[in-house]
Amino acid sequence: MGIVAQKQDIPDIGDRAIQAEAAGIVPEKFEKYDEYLAAIQNFKLDPERSKEISMKDKQWAGISVVARGIEEKFDLQTGTAGRMMILAAGDSGFFTGERMLGWLKSGNLSMDRVADYFDRKLDGADSMDMEEQLILHEKASGSPDSDSVIETRILEAGDNYSNYLKNFS
Known part of the structure; x- marks a missing residue:
């Protein structure tokens, strides 16, 4: 970045x-x-x-x-980047600077909403919508992977992030 x-x-x-x-x-x-x-x-x-x-x-x-x-x-609004950094600390393989910069530049992904998704603060419909947006962004960024492979990677990143928070706090 x-x-x-x-x-x-x-x-x-x-x-x-x-x-x-x-x-x-x-x-x-x-x-x-x-x-x-x-x-x-x-x-x-x-x-x-x-x-x-x-x-x-x-x-x-x-x-x-x-x-x-x-x-x-x-x-960005104060506090937004801190949430991004904590995500990156939770799974640096998924939450790369390049990927998050792409989210910022896309203009259609709110970093606060992305963080809320991985913090599991979104309800069912909003969570599914965010997951779909993340998949679409991966595809638009040139990922050759199928939607299910990308979804699995997103879910694994969420689990890694959650485990990081449990171990870090």
């Missing part, structure tokens, strides 16, 4: 954000996300402090930083 360097992982970003915040480097001091991200990427980490910060705290802080960048870049 072009928000952070490809090789940079969420816990590292979170670690940097947490330690930079303690030094007064906070998003509110920057006009643009890119400026804040550059500041935390250039921040010198204290390895001892890094050991003290839990992986869970690093994950959540990293998700927050990247989510803010996605929201700014795509002019």
Whole structure:
């Protein structure tokens, strides 16, 4: 999505954000996300402090930083990108940046509705409609797979995401 360097992982970003915040480097001091991200990427980490910060705290802080960048870049409602990041953490094989960027660019898939689908917050009819929209999007994106194969992949991603949430919380 072009928000952070490809090789940079969420816990590292979170670690940097947490330690930079303690030094007064906070998003509110920057006009643009890119400026804040550059500041935390250039921040010198204290390895001892890094050991003290839990992986869970690093994950959540990293998700927050990247989510803010996605929201700014795509002019999304606050909170939407955070949900996208949590989906990606739940099944990075399915919830790829490329796939989610395609959803955003399509204009016919609301990320909040997609997240509601995978959070199992939609009723039966709305859930079936969202599943059909996801299948159609996969087909439009060039997937050669049958509808049933795509549906199975979507359901597996939902299960992986649910299991991630159970284990992470």
